[in-house]
Amino acid sequence: MTTPDDRKYSEEHEWALVEGSVITVGITRYATDSLGDIVFVELPENGTEVTQFDKFGEIESVKAVSDLFTPVGGKIVEVNSGVIDMPEKVNEDPYTVGWLVKIEVSDQSQLDKLMDATAYDNLTAE
Amino acid sequence: MPDEQALRETPLHRTHVAAGARMAPFGGWDMPVQYEDGIISEVRAVRQHAGMFDVSHMARFQFVGPEAVAFLDRMLAADVAGLSLGRARYHVICNEQGGIIDDAIVYRITDDQCLLVANAGNADAVRDWLIPSAQQNGGVFFADLSEDVAMIAVQGPKAVEIVDRLCPLPASSVRPFRVRRAEIAGIPSRIARTGYTGEDGFEIMPPADRAVDLWRALEAEGVVPAGLGARDVLRLEAGLMLHGNDMTVGNNPYEAGLERFTYIDTPGYVAGVALRAIRDAGTPRVMTGFRMVGRGIPRHGLAVMKDGEQVGTVTSGTHSPTLDANIGMGYVDRGLSAEGTRFEIDVRGRLVEAEVVSLPFYSRKRG
Numbered sequence: 071m072t073t074p075d076d077r078k079y080s081e082e083h084e085w086a087l088v089e090g091s092v093i094t095v096g097i098t099r100y101a102t103d104s105l106g107d108i109v110f111v112e113l114p115e116n117g118t119e120v121t122q123f124d125k126f127g128e129i130e131s132v133k134a135v136s137d138l139f140t141p142v143g144g145k146i147v148e149v150n151s152g153v154i155d156m157p158e159k160v161n162e163d164p165y166t167v168g169w170l171v172k173i174e175v176s177d178q179s180q181l182d183k184l185m186d187a188t189a190y191d192n193l194t195a196e
Numbered sequence: 197m198p199d200e201q202a203l204r205e206t207p208l209h210r211t212h213v214a215a216g217a218r219m220a221p222f223g224g225w226d227m228p229v230q231y232e233d234g235i236i237s238e239v240r241a242v243r244q245h246a247g248m249f250d251v252s253h254m255a256r257f258q259f260v261g262p263e264a265v266a267f268l269d270r271m272l273a274a275d276v277a278g279l280s281l282g283r284a285r286y287h288v289i290c291n292e293q294g295g296i297i298d299d300a301i302v303y304r305i306t307d308d309q310c311l312l313v314a315n316a317g318n319a320d321a322v323r324d325w326l327i328p329s330a331q332q333n334g335g336v337f338f339a340d341l342s343e344d345v346a347m348i349a350v351q352g353p354k355a356v357e358i359v360d361r362l363c364p365l366p367a368s369s370v371r372p373f374r375v376r377r378a379e380i381a382g383i384p385s386r387i388a389r390t391g392y393t394g395e396d397g398f399e400i401m402p403p404a405d406r407a408v409d410l411w412r413a414l415e416a417e418g419v420v421p422a423g424l425g426a427r428d429v430l431r432l433e434a435g436l437m438l439h440g441n442d443m444t445v446g447n448n449p450y451e452a453g454l455e456r457f458t459y460i461d462t463p464g465y466v467a468g469v470a471l472r473a474i475r476d477a478g479t480p481r482v483m484t485g486f487r488m489v490g491r492g493i494p495r496h497g498l499a500v501m502k503d504g505e506q507v508g509t510v511t512s513g514t515h516s517p518t519l520d521a522n523i524g525m526g527y528v529d530r531g532l533s534a535e536g537t538r539f540e541i542d543v544r545g546r547l548v549e550a551e552v553v554s555l556p557f558y559s560r561k562r563g
Contacts, residue, residue, distance in 0.1 A: 106218075106230060106235055106425070107234045107235050107236040107237075109236075109493070109515035109517075110491075110492075110493050110515060110522075112491075112492075128544075130493050130515070131235075132235045132236065132429060132514060132515060132517075133229070133235070133428075133514075135493075135544075
């Protein structure tokens with residue numbers, strides 16, 4: 071699967087897709103391939119304030135627990151209940167049905183600290 | 197890195213890599229954790245059809261000689277003398293203090309020949325326990341067959357039917373916990389009706405240089421390759437313990453719930469005195485299975501809590517795809533180990549409710 075070029079990426083293998091003042095966040099295909107079958111997702115509640123690059127949740131595969139680090143800071147305005155109920159949706163397509171949270175951001179300049187798809191592909195190709 | 201160079205490879209290593217397996221170190225060996233379809237798919241294959249595991253990394257030690265059986269009965273809690281020829285027994289290997297060195301299967305091949313299959317990670321510990329005594333003991337000859345003989349476990353509801361197609365004996369005539377010689381796909385092997393998944397099936401020991409041929413023959417019959425990731429989920433669903441995870445040399449068989457597999461009454465058994473004392477004193481904690489009521493997956497090392505106090509420790513836990521539940525086991529205060537008792541698991545700061553259930557979590561339907 072190709073890395074979508076409509077969004078930005080973090081070194082921690084999360085993506086951020088801008089839709090006005092709200093940014094949708096998820097993990098990358100590289101991350102799901104490394105994790106294997108995802109069986110549990112723990113996300114913060116609506117209204118939680120998160121800081122860019124800080125831990126905001128956990129994702130568990132059959133074998134291991136991994137921390138989720140948010141690529142942007144702001145206020146959580148929506149949580150994908152679909153992946154809470156069916157974590158395998160993250161494996162199915164991490165860029166669409168497998169999104170994790172939507173975050174309202176006040177400062178769009180945070181996105182400058184993220185990579186575009188080409189830079190992210192170079193990072194993961196190493 | 198020296199550590200990576202030191203990793204050992206089974207005769208099937210290249211076959212795994214060529215199949216796209218994800219490899220990782222396990223007990224000193226570079227082993228397949230999963231193949232391309234992933235752990236859950238492999239677990240389903242074993243529960244619904246038939247899967248196969250390369251278990252050549254496990255230690256295979258042979259003891260031969262007129263004193264072999266008597267020697268093993270002094271060193272193992274296995275009552276080898278009580279085994280008829282061609283029978284196998286799961287048991288724990290304890291040191292003189294009653295600590296568990298390993299759990300293993302001993303096969304009584306003939307009157308004066310036994311095979312011991314031990315965990316890869318404990319191969320050295322088991323050798324250190326047995327070999328110095330064997331050398332002092334006339335009439336026992338030790339051989340390490342681990343390099344010369346491979347081992348492939350074929351497990352699942354279709355395993356027996358499939359292996360029968362490759363074995364004129366037929367394989368199904370080998371009853372559970374029996375072992376004998378047979379040709380599988382024309383390959384002279386030892387075949388045992390044992391396993392570590394909670395399913396019916398075999399562990400087949402071909403010569404190392406025929407392991408790839410046997411693997412391919414089984415694959416051609418539709419047996420699905422499965423890795424150590426699936427094996428760990430399957431054994432936990434079946435309530436089977438993993439040494440190094442669920443018990444160490446710091447545990448005894450009574451707290452581990454393995455007293456059924458600890459034969460302590462053989463005269464001269466070296467750990468008999470210590471084990472009887474532990475048994476008679478009773479152990480404050482006991483291996484307990486539980487199922488999560490709240491949202492969370494128990495993991496090795498997490499604390500078991502009740503009314504704000506730690507009452508135990510999780511030793512294994514996972515999401516069970518077969519039961520669609522999060523399950524675990526660990527050492528818990530005896531007073532809280534009865535079925536239906538509730539306590540919490542401290543999942544990295546979150547207290548998540550769990551309820552004690554009887555082990556195993558999963559039992560196959562028997563036909």
